[in-house]
């Protein structure tokens with residue numbers, strides 16, 4: 001290799017590596033050129049908190065001061081000074097690279113500060129419940145129940161109403177309301193002649209636990225993960241905590257794309273419409289002499305949604321924009337769970353509920369946390385024996401979960417399992433059958449990425465890329481929910497800035513983020529109720545982090561192939 005060639009190759013590599021913000025390879029590139037491993041001291045971890053540490057490489061990042069020390073060391077100078085012209089050229093290129101790093105760090109510090117300010121503005125206003133706050137409702141008698149609206153393997157769900165929980169006026173925009181308006185059914189007072197049912201009451205089937213509140217709350221504790229702070233009465237909250245000896249499952253904070261359980265209480269199983277015909281076996285002997293159920297069980301009160309996602313998609317065909325927004329909502333919901341160390345483990349279109357926002361756009365919420373993982377240990381589950389429960393719905397179980405083999409020291413990492421299921425559900429959102437349902441033939445245990453069916457050609461390329469990446473078998477090549485959501489946000493609302501971006505310079509991106517923030521703040525001041533679009537944009541801005549944005553931009557700019565080529569070259573990325 002000529003000196004000129006080595007110099008230009010070194011510079012080119014340094015530039016591309018620095019532009020991507022990948023500092024780790026810089027060390028390796030240098031080592032590669034020198035034909036030996038560069039013995040720089042391991043990263044000193046005394047980087048100031050505000051220093052930007054790019055992406056996943058933060059733990060590996062070369063310490064500039066360590067490198068500087070190496071540069072000054074006699075051994076290094078001997079290699080460089082006495083080395084071949086090629087070595088000197090590479091050293092020169094590397095020196096230029098170091099200057100670039102310094103500049104980049106300075107720019108990154110500014111960008112991080114911008115992101116932090118934006119986050120602070122958008123995390124202030126927390127998500128508001130659409131229902132009037134209420135202080136009672138801890139007994140079955142507080143509610144009027146209507147017809148059955150759903151049934152699963154562990155519960156029946158009924159429509160319900162309570163005078164103290166009427167929906168806030170501006171939020172009454174569900175299909176139920178629309179239908180009632182069309183048929184002239186106007187509300188007159190808290191319990192009109194034909195009551196509308198803004199609530200849904202889930203009655204769990206209690207077969208295993210005894211009838212004590214303690215046993216019920218302990219055995220069904222996962223259902224309480226999306227419960228709001230005052231969902232349980234004081235006494236039951238204490239029982240729920242005591243029953244777990246201080247290790248009760250985590251509770252989620254509210255999010256527009258995650259169900260909120262407003263009330264949870266234990267009570268006697270009533271004979272509700274359809275019980276004798278549809279679930280006689282799980283009724284207590286008091287109601288069915290042959291029934292196996294216990295006398296008391298857990299009740300959960302939530303907002304009543306007009307559709308599950310599966311029902312909605314059977315009846316409606318969302319357009320491309322709506323389908324993309326729906327995908328984005330699932331990603332935002334999953335990101336919210338991940339941030340709080342919770343894995344749903346049973347995501348499917350039956351466990352997603354749908355309503356319309358004030359503009360007619362479908363709003364999605366993730367529901368049914370009965371199979372979730374919400375332990376203090378986080379998203380890693382020790383998997384030492386096959387009796388350990390991995391989650392529901394094996395068809396949509398991520399490859400790393402379904403193929404895990406129990407053994408000593410084995411853990412299953414769920415941090416990207418839900419997002420994989422979102423990738424599979426994306427097919428349904430865009431009008432295709434879910435490729436992982438048995439009728440379609442792919443099994444998450446053994447499929448290859450090339451076997452994935454294409455999405456319809458009309459689906460935007462960026463969305464196709466996101467779905468492809470989400471279904472990557474290798475979790476290291478699968479983006480997190482946050483990065484995937486950022487990709488969609490930038491693709492939906494930041495196409496122009498993306499086209500003008502220089503990979504390294506995030507200043508244009510920061511300008512765009514500031515503009516977006518102003519626009520979203522203005523939109524939020526409107527009186528027409530919050531729209532899905534605004535909620536999504538708020539979520540994006542509330543969670544903005546430079547390294548996630550940069551990774552999303554890299555994926556979008558390089559596309560999957562180039563990114564993976566880079567990963568192959570530098571597998572430790």
Ligand SMILES: Nc1ncnc2c1ncn2[C@@H]1O[C@H](COP(=O)(O)OP(=O)(O)OP(=O)(O)O)[C@@H](O)[C@H]1O
Nearest residue numbers: 150151152153154155157200302303304305350368
């Ligand atoms: N808040 C709600 N609003 C409207 N319908 C609901 C609501 N919650 C549940 N449903 C309906 O009830 C059905 C069963 O609810 P859910 O999935 O929570 O029960 P489950 O027994 O835990 O289900 P699984 O079989 O997945 O374990 C849902 O598929 C849906 O049709």
